[in-house]
Amino acid sequence: MVASVAVARALDRDLQRQAGLTLAEHHLLAIVNEADPQGIRPTDLALASTLTKSGLTRAVDRLEALGYIGSRVCPSDGRGQLLVLTPKGRQKLRRSAPDFFRSVARHFADYLTDRETETLATAFGRIAAADRA
Amino acid sequence: MVASVAVARALDRDLQRQAGLTLAEHHLLAIVNEADPQGIRPTDLALASTLTKSGLTRAVDRLEALGYIGSRVCPSDGRGQLLVLTPKGRQKLRRSAPDFFRSVARHFADYLTDRETETLATAFGRIAAADRA
DNA sequence: CGGAATAACTTGCGTAGGCAACTAGTTGAT
C-alpha cells in the first residue's frame, strides 16, 4: 500500500503540473477514449475506474465543464447517458500522453524487470476482475 | 491502480465496520507498534505511512483523542515529539488483528500464488524504498 | 395497462487529507 499510494501521488502531482488534470480525471479520459465510439455509460465508467458512482458524477461534471467530455441521453434508456470524448478531449489526451508515460516510467515501470511487470499485470488483473464479480 | 484502490477500499470498509478505524489509522497504529519502544517521531511515522506530515498531524490527533496513542516532548529536540501506543492502543491492535488478517486474505492475498506474493513484495519494496531516496 | 420493485444517475452532507504558509526550536557561521 505504501508503494502504490506513493506512486499514485507522484503520478497525480506530475499530471496536475503538466496537464492540469488529476490522475483520476486523466484515467477517466483514457477509459472513455478506449471505449465504444458510441459512448460509455456512467455506471460502466465507474466500474472501470477507481471511483464510485457519486464520485464519477462529479468528476464527469468537471470534465464536461472543461470541454473534454460530451454527453447525450442514452437512446435505449432514458435514465442514462452516453459519454464520449470531445475532439478537445482527444487532443488533450494525445498531448499529455508523452509526459504521462515518462512519469509512469520514472515513478514505477523503470523499477521493474520485464518478468516482474508481467507477474504484476497478471496478478493485479486477476484481483481487479475478482472484485467486480 | 484499479486493483490497488479496490483492495484499499475493501480493507478500509472492513476495518471501519469491525474496528471503527480507517485503514490509514490502523496502519499508523501498526507502525508505531513495531517502532522503537521509546517512541517514534512524527516525521518518521509520516514517511513510513501513506500520509504527508499534515495528514499525519490530524490522524495522530484523532488517535490521541481516542486514547490509542500517547505523546511526549522529545528530550533531544524540543520541537518534536515521541509517539507511543497506549496500553489501550496495543489492545485495540491485538483485538482487531484477526479480522484484519482475514480481510487481507479475502480481498488480496488469497488471489496470489506464493511466487507472485514474493515477486510483489520484492518489487514494491524496491519502489517504496526508491521513493524515499 | 396500472402499480410495485428495481436500476441509473444525482445531491446533501460529512470527512480525510494535501498544499502552502506559519510558528517555534535548533544549528552553524562569524
Place this chain on the structure above:
DNA sequence: ATCAACTAGTTGCCTACGCAAGTTATTCCG
C-alpha cells in the same frame, strides 16, 4: 553571542469523494 538558515510540527483553506437518501425512468407482474 548573535543572527541567519534550516527543520519539526501545525493550521487555514480547499477539494475530492464516499455514503446514503433522493429522483426519475424502466421493467415486470398481475
